[in-house]
Amino acid sequence: MPYPSHTFDDLEPGARFEAGPRRITREDIAAFADLSGDHTALHTDEEFARTTPLGGLVAHGVLTLAIATGLTHAMGFLNGTILAFREMTTRFDRPVRPGDEVSVTLTVASKDSSPRPGRGRVVFDVALRNQEGRTVLSGRWELLLRRSETPSAG
Amino acid sequence: MPYPSHTFDDLEPGARFEAGPRRITREDIAAFADLSGDHTALHTDEEFARTTPLGGLVAHGVLTLAIATGLTHAMGFLNGTILAFREMTTRFDRPVRPGDEVSVTLTVASKDSSPRPGRGRVVFDVALRNQEGRTVLSGRWELLLRRSETPSAG
Numbered sequence: 001m002p003y004p005s006h007t008f009d010d011l012e013p014g015a016r017f018e019a020g021p022r023r024i025t026r027e028d029i030a031a032f033a034d035l036s037g038d039h040t041a042l043h044t045d046e047e048f049a050r051t052t053p054l055g056g057l058v059a060h061g062v063l064t065l066a067i068a069t070g071l072t073h074a075m076g077f078l079n080g081t082i083l084a085f086r087e088m089t090t091r092f093d094r095p096v097r098p099g100d101e102v103s104v105t106l107t108v109a110s111k112d113s114s115p116r117p118g119r120g121r122v123v124f125d126v127a128l129r130n131q132e133g134r135t136v137l138s139g140r141w142e143l144l145l146r147r148s149e150t151p152s153a154g
Numbered sequence: 155m156p157y158p159s160h161t162f163d164d165l166e167p168g169a170r171f172e173a174g175p176r177r178i179t180r181e182d183i184a185a186f187a188d189l190s191g192d193h194t195a196l197h198t199d200e201e202f203a204r205t206t207p208l209g210g211l212v213a214h215g216v217l218t219l220a221i222a223t224g225l226t227h228a229m230g231f232l233n234g235t236i237l238a239f240r241e242m243t244t245r246f247d248r249p250v251r252p253g254d255e256v257s258v259t260l261t262v263a264s265k266d267s268s269p270r271p272g273r274g275r276v277v278f279d280v281a282l283r284n285q286e287g288r289t290v291l292s293g294r295w296e297l298l299l300r301r302s303e304t305p306s307a308g
Binding site: 028039040060062065072073074079082085088089090091 | 176182185186189190191192193194214215216217219220221223224225226227228233236238239240241242243244245246
């Protein structure tokens with residue numbers, strides 16, 4: 001990484017893109033609590049978090065999702081071609097703790113040249129893994145991407 | 155709002171909770187770009203964003219999702235009873251621009267007393283709407299909540 005920019009036409013099912021690792025810090029978690037407004041004690045109160053089954057602070061699930069999108073941006077392969085995020089499914093598989101280092105993998109699951117000329121939908125399988133290689137977040141992202149200037153099908 | 159705290163046992167399908175509005179600012183968008191690492195030009199480069207079909211800066215979809223979780227925290231009804239976010243589906247229905255004011259509604263869609271004693275799964279339909287009442291984000295959240303200390307079914 002970074003990869004070259006990819007249009008809708010450049011991507012085929014099975015194509016795979018990776019980025020990371022990024023270390024998640026206590027400061028990231030505190031900044032996310034302030035920005036989102038989610039001050040749930042498990043994310044913000046270390047003393048309380050130690051008394052829970054998780055045994056300490058964990059990152060907000062949506063912070064880990066945000067970091068997956070940021071790592072994806074850093075890959076570069078959607079630069080100038082991404083038009084929109086349409087839909088996401090997200091499963092929070094395992095807790096992420098301060099100090100964990102996460103990496104993301106996107107794999108093209110399917111593509112569809114609708115809904116309008118000049119663009120197409122691409123569905124990616126997404127996995128965020130920690131430093132032990134265990135999946136902490138998994139899901140699917142449906143993105144709208146530009147087509148190449150002169151698509152082969154006219 | 156805030157609402158009193160609700161356990162799994164206190165929630166029935168159709169129960170509805172609301173919070174907002176919160177105004178989304180340019181500063182929120184810049185802070186999210188820095189925290190997530192997603193510096194896509196549509197969110198960070200006003201001059202570029204003006205040349206796009208959207209005609210100006212828009213918030214990252216995952217920022218609007220983060221704000222929906224923060225508004226939900228502020229409702230108070232999950233305080234002390236939420237154990238985990240399990241899964242989310244998220245559809246980004248309309249762009250959110252700096253200055254927009256968003257409000258969230260959660261409606262209980264279903265509940266299920268598995269997987270373990272002392273807890274249960276609750277699925278909420280989620281909608282984030284702008285100041286014109288138009289839906290900007292919609293989805294479903296599956297949460298794990300504590301049960302009441304002495305569940306009626308023993």
